[in-house]
Amino acid sequence: MPSFDMVVVGSGGGPYETNLSSYLIKPCDTSWKDGIIALEAGSGIGTLHQLLDRDATLLDKLTAHQVYSFIRCFIISHAHLDHVNGLVLSAGSLLGPRKRVCAPLPTLKSLETIFADRIWPNLASWDADDAAYKLLYDPLKFDEGYRSIFPDVSVKAMPVLHGKNDTLGDYESSAFFIRHDPSCQEFLFFGDVSPDSLTSNPQTIAVWRAAAPKIPSTLSTIFIECSWPSGRPDEQLYGHLSPEHLVDELAALAAEVAAVRSCSAKSSSRAEEALPKRKRRRRNKSADVETTPSEPLAGLRIYIMHCKDDLERKYSRPIYHVIRDQVAALVQAKGLGAEVLSAEQGMTIAI
Ligand SMILES: [Zn+2]
Numbered sequence: 001m002p003s004f005d006m007v008v009v010g011s012g013g014g015p016y017e018t019n020l021s022s023y024l025i026k027p028c029d030t031s032w033k034d035g036i037i038a039l040e041a042g043s044g045i046g047t048l049h050q051l052l053d054r055d056a057t058l059l060d061k062l063t064a065h066q067v068y069s070f071i072r073c074f075i076i077s078h079a080h081l082d083h084v085n086g087l088v089l090s091a092g093s094l095l096g097p098r099k100r101v102c103a104p105l106p107t108l109k110s111l112e113t114i115f116a117d118r119i120w121p122n123l124a125s126w127d128a129d130d131a132a133y134k135l136l137y138d139p140l141k142f143d144e145g146y147r148s149i150f151p152d153v154s155v156k157a158m159p160v161l162h163g164k165n166d167t168l169g170d171y172e173s174s175a176f177f178i179r180h181d182p183s184c185q186e187f188l189f190f191g192d193v194s195p196d197s198l199t200s201n202p203q204t205i206a207v208w209r210a211a212a213p214k215i216p217s218t219l220s221t222i223f224i225e226c227s228w229p230s231g232r233p234d235e236q237l238y239g240h241l242s243p244e245h246l247v248d249e250l251a252a253l254a255a256e257v258a259a260v261r262s263c264s265a266k267s268s269s270r271a272e273e274a275l276p277k278r279k280r281r282r283r284n285k286s287a288d289v290e291t292t293p294s295e296p297l298a299g300l301r302i303y304i305m306h307c308k309d310d311l312e313r314k315y316s317r318p319i320y321h322v323i324r325d326q327v328a329a330l331v332q333a334k335g336l337g338a339e340v341l342s343a344e345q346g347m348t349i350a351i
């Protein structure tokens with residue numbers, strides 16, 4: 001049984017402003033009118049309006065303006081324009097209750113420089129009693145574990161690196177574990193992320209360690225970027241992943257999953273040895289296969305997103321299909337067992 005419904009408003013990595021990271025989610029057992037979580041807000045109400053013009057049934061025949069009025073909170077991974085553009089542009093015309101902007105503190109501080117009456121009017125505040133401001137900054141702490149942000153939904157945020165720049169040095173983005181509390185089912189959603197292998201300060205490995213014990217029983221879907229196609233030189237990644245680096249990351253996850261399973265297999269066989277001989281279960285080959293599968297990521301769906309638009313039209317097919325197929329081939333060659341899909345604009349995804 002799925003736990004969440006998702007509508008992909010935008011899933012590209014730019015520069016087309018009409019298809020930037022923007023996902024709407026809700027628990028499966030509620031309606032869109034009951035409240036919506038906006039996960040990233042790159043493309044906004046204009047793009048949603050165009051999508052609904054093409055398919056009015058996408059969000060129960062609601063208009064784009066109505067959909068935005070039902071948003072209760074925005075979850076934002078980092079403050080780059082392709083992830084906040086829709087949030088900023090819509091902020092002056094939002095209807096419905098105040099909307100929380102849930103993001104790590106540095107991201108909110110960066111947003112504050114936009115809502116500072118120069119680039120855009122100040123339409124957000126830090127005070128829960130400031131009803132005049134339609135947006136409420138709500139910092140997510142990296143070390144606070146799961147926090148309830150919506151009825152039946154909790155989020156755990158973890159830091160990941162998103163390249164380096166001259167002003168700040170390492171630039172941080174985030175990954176979110178988004179959990180449906182009644183069913184304990186969750187999915188993992190990455191903001192933009194650079195390869196751990198290219199930094200002396202790897203962060204993504206901690207996300208994989210947190211995810212590994214849950215795969216695939218309570219965590220079977222991961223959304224992760226792959227901005228570039230295969231063959232992109234490391235010095236031109238600009239804080240993003242290519243298929244080769246993404247599959248290295250997935251191999252790191254697979255190693256963590258295998259380590260968790262061998263550890264739990266050892267502890268259960270130790271527990272069994274402690275039993276009197278006649279009570280021991282007879283182990284057979286198929287039981288061993290179950291505890292140490294050859295494809296450690298079997299049962300896991302990986303949705304590729306944030307592919308950069310193919311401006312020069314180098315490929316005869318959509319770039320997100322090219323990259324998806326490149327990732328899928330590498331995942332298969334490494335025997336990881338995950339299913340590789342692409343998150344595409346206008347899709348509905350049951351998670
Ligand atoms: Zn970014």
Ligand SMILES: [Zn+2]
Nearest residue numbers: 013080082192
């Ligand atoms: Zn981005």
